[in-house]
Amino acid sequence: MANGPARRPSRTGGSSPASASPGALAPLWRQAPRSRLVRTILVALCWAGVVIAVQRQPVPWEKVLEPLEGLASSVAMPAMSAKDWGIIASPSSVEEGGMSASRTDDVSADNLQSNNMASVKVLLTLEASALEAYLDDPAHKDWIRASLDDAGLLPKVSELGIDVARVMRRPDYVITNETMDSNLRTRGRDVLDEVASLVFQSAGASSHGNIASNDLRPVVLDAPSLILLVPFLLEALEKRVGSASNVQVLIAADEGMNTAFRAALTHALEHVFPFFVDEDRIDNVCLERKQQSTAWARPTCEFKNWMVTRISLPAGHDCLPCTIVETRVLQRASLWAALIPSLARLPENVRIVKARVLEPRLRDEDGQAPPGRKPLIGNVDFGMSALFAQTDSPVTRPLWQRSLIVHKRLAEEVAEILFLAQKSVGFSEPILDKVALCPGMERFIDAGSCWPKERGVSAKDRGPSNRMKQVNVAVVSCLPQLIIAGVQKAGTAEMGIWLDENTNFRRQDGGMETHYFDCTGRGAGKDRPSCRHFRDKRMKEIGQAVKDDRRVGTVRNIFAWNETAHESRSWYLYATLGHLNFAQMLERRLVFDKSPAYFDLAHPMDVMRVMPHVKIVFILRNPVDRFHSSYFQMCVRNLASVNSRCSEAKLSHKLERMLSRRQDPIQSAQSEAGILGEHDVEDVELYRALRVGHYAEHLARWQRAFSDHQILVLFAETFRSAPDATLRAVEEFASRPIGALQPMDEAVKDLEPFKYSPVRASNGYWVVNNRSKAFHPSHKSLMRRETRAMLEAYYSPWNRRLTSLLRR
Numbered sequence: 001m002a003n004g005p006a007r008r009p010s011r012t013g014g015s016s017p018a019s020a021s022p023g024a025l026a027p028l029w030r031q032a033p034r035s036r037l038v039r040t041i042l043v044a045l046c047w048a049g050v051v052i053a054v055q056r057q058p059v060p061w062e063k064v065l066e067p068l069e070g071l072a073s074s075v076a077m078p079a080m081s082a083k084d085w086g087i088i089a090s091p092s093s094v095e096e097g098g099m100s101a102s103r104t105d106d107v108s109a110d111n112l113q114s115n116n117m118a119s120v121k122v123l124l125t126l127e128a129s130a131l132e133a134y135l136d137d138p139a140h141k142d143w144i145r146a147s148l149d150d151a152g153l154l155p156k157v158s159e160l161g162i163d164v165a166r167v168m169r170r171p172d173y174v175i176t177n178e179t180m181d182s183n184l185r186t187r188g189r190d191v192l193d194e195v196a197s198l199v200f201q202s203a204g205a206s207s208h209g210n211i212a213s214n215d216l217r218p219v220v221l222d223a224p225s226l227i228l229l230v231p232f233l234l235e236a237l238e239k240r241v242g243s244a245s246n247v248q249v250l251i252a253a254d255e256g257m258n259t260a261f262r263a264a265l266t267h268a269l270e271h272v273f274p275f276f277v278d279e280d281r282i283d284n285v286c287l288e289r290k291q292q293s294t295a296w297a298r299p300t301c302e303f304k305n306w307m308v309t310r311i312s313l314p315a316g317h318d319c320l321p322c323t324i325v326e327t328r329v330l331q332r333a334s335l336w337a338a339l340i341p342s343l344a345r346l347p348e349n350v351r352i353v354k355a356r357v358l359e360p361r362l363r364d365e366d367g368q369a370p371p372g373r374k375p376l377i378g379n380v381d382f383g384m385s386a387l388f389a390q391t392d393s394p395v396t397r398p399l400w401q402r403s404l405i406v407h408k409r410l411a412e413e414v415a416e417i418l419f420l421a422q423k424s425v426g427f428s429e430p431i432l433d434k435v436a437l438c439p440g441m442e443r444f445i446d447a448g449s450c451w452p453k454e455r456g457v458s459a460k461d462r463g464p465s466n467r468m469k470q471v472n473v474a475v476v477s478c479l480p481q482l483i484i485a486g487v488q489k490a491g492t493a494e495m496g497i498w499l500d501e502n503t504n505f506r507r508q509d510g511g512m513e514t515h516y517f518d519c520t521g522r523g524a525g526k527d528r529p530s531c532r533h534f535r536d537k538r539m540k541e542i543g544q545a546v547k548d549d550r551r552v553g554t555v556r557n558i559f560a561w562n563e564t565a566h567e568s569r570s571w572y573l574y575a576t577l578g579h580l581n582f583a584q585m586l587e588r589r590l591v592f593d594k595s596p597a598y599f600d601l602a603h604p605m606d607v608m609r610v611m612p613h614v615k616i617v618f619i620l621r622n623p624v625d626r627f628h629s630s631y632f633q634m635c636v637r638n639l640a641s642v643n644s645r646c647s648e649a650k651l652s653h654k655l656e657r658m659l660s661r662r663q664d665p666i667q668s669a670q671s672e673a674g675i676l677g678e679h680d681v682e683d684v685e686l687y688r689a690l691r692v693g694h695y696a697e698h699l700a701r702w703q704r705a706f707s708d709h710q711i712l713v714l715f716a717e718t719f720r721s722a723p724d725a726t727l728r729a730v731e732e733f734a735s736r737p738i739g740a741l742q743p744m745d746e747a748v749k750d751l752e753p754f755k756y757s758p759v760r761a762s763n764g765y766w767v768v769n770n771r772s773k774a775f776h777p778s779h780k781s782l783m784r785r786e787t788r789a790m791l792e793a794y795y796s797p798w799n800r801r802l803t804s805l806l807r808r
């Protein structure tokens, strides 16, 4: 535990915190206490040569897809032999890396011929735009029209739920997301099989001949659909033609932009790699790492043009993910590691290429992104590129060569990630060779990390003379260096006011309690009405505020690995709670969050995995007084309807009843019944208020997650009597390197000492401005003597535990 006022004796009320010790605790608090018809029509459609565009269907994986590994292993791969079969190419993959013929040219027979793709009969592309280009070709258009008219298929198309009225630029041939989606939901695998039939029947009909452009059957699918479909496609092909050798399968995957794909990744992850959703296990990895190393090598992240994140774990083979950044990157990498073998079990001629342009194309010679074009791929969305880099088939070689440079770099990064991931997911052979590990500049995501908006001012504008101009021009989002994480009703508001007065400190979120970690993640307070408000309203606003902020978007990619709309793991939002303008950042370098509900309601490891080196301050107060204050606050705020019943007599009566059911407070607190024993809402609240005072219980959880150097325990009683010295201790704690764990943070070097100017309020408290709660007391009555005695007895064992915990 950090040396602070708690450690040095303060026998008198007026003594300095700098001279308090654990031994001083006892005198403070003596006592402690989830058709056939259709098939026929589809076959007819195929034979008639209808081009059906299935545009970006979000596959309801949760209904259709069993765990990926199960699916892949259940499909027997055919022996391939028919040379003139071809499947699939995404024309836009030609464009990859900045070279390109136009999309329309790409899908022409000539272009395919010239690219050794003459045998390609089926175009399976992930890109709607490629299909559009294909459909715009007059030759294709006429053929499609004629086919449809001849077959008289339009009504049947409607029967199938194909919305002939809704088309992008060719309204007749789009299966809408909704209809396909609902078909998939109700008939699942049958529909997939139909789509496979659709693709292959037509190809089978014209086999052994030279390809004509109208033999192409584009089916636009999104990446998860395609990955899902590949086994079915080959199965279907085998059934129909008996063999299918030399089928060139190029899957162009457009994973980066597709939210459904992201969702599918997450879903698959949950099935394929339980490790990565086993929070406790990840926690343990973090903790073990911390225990094994006195100087815990901080995992490093590099932002390269802020688009590519690299990650390097501590050297050696024992590295496992731990922090939120590591787990985020490794989760993605390991999913691909899982998909690769399942696809690799397919014939070797199945290749995956990346369908979309990458960030380098989007920049001009000066490295500037053209206006209006945003990078399509976030900083960790590069999984497919490594596969592309490995492609060496005659079909893909020209493409590969042309985009070699771009992809090599990305491939190296993916190789690196996969290498790191493979051990975690149990592969014994390297998936790819390990390439250099994370050289160069390093940037960390940790306590105090800030992300400036693009509109930021240039460095030379930051001189002191024009500082004022920069106010309100640029904004940064920061994670706090310091959290006043407890306890409620111990003067934390006052502490926040004092610190905010100090020009070295800046409070997150305009002085509000962020309630981030008690209302998100594994926070035990998540279901409280106040947290619902936090999630439903506040975070939505914040999300909107950062939507156009690309840098924050980058941060979001890192943090939001398990993000869903309502179940927020959107760690990045936490950073955005700390908006500062540059002037504030320059002048107030230490950002702090004051959310005292964290003490008993947040999961400390959630905090630690986002900000491994954050510093935490707890202000403890005699639990008896704290409880009393808490009771009356409950009455006034949360239980307004029963306000009239709040009185010293009522409190005494309730406590008597509640405590009589708990002979051994420690035992009962440790059992679920400790809380669940209460059914009445008011009683539940009351018991929570009581339990906050089990300081040793909660502090031990925080001590498990953070080093002693990161925790400072203060006492309300000392803060009240010697505020200036107490604040000095906080300043010193905030600016001190965390033992051997962390080098001096630039943000806290050379802080100007701040001089507070407190005045004495009428109730005797020292205050620095009129926001102080000293002017707004939550209660006026004095605790009854018998209530105090009851509470002192109750808290006695907890206080003894606390004393020994602090003495360690």
Ligand SMILES: Nc1ncnc2c1ncn2[C@@H]1O[C@H](COP(=O)(O)OS(=O)(=O)O)[C@@H](OP(=O)(O)O)[C@H]1O
Pocket: 487, 488, 489, 490, 491, 492, 493, 494, 596, 625, 628, 629, 630, 716, 717, 719, 720, 721, 723, 765, 766, 773, 774, 777, 778, 779
């Ligand atoms: N400087 C100082 N030192 C110690 N205690 C102080 C100080 N200033 C205020 N108080 C008392 O703390 C109680 C309010 O605590 P918090 O500000 O932590 O409340 S909250 O959790 O933010 O709601 C509240 O206690 P009660 O008056 O007993 O309700 C305040 O009076």
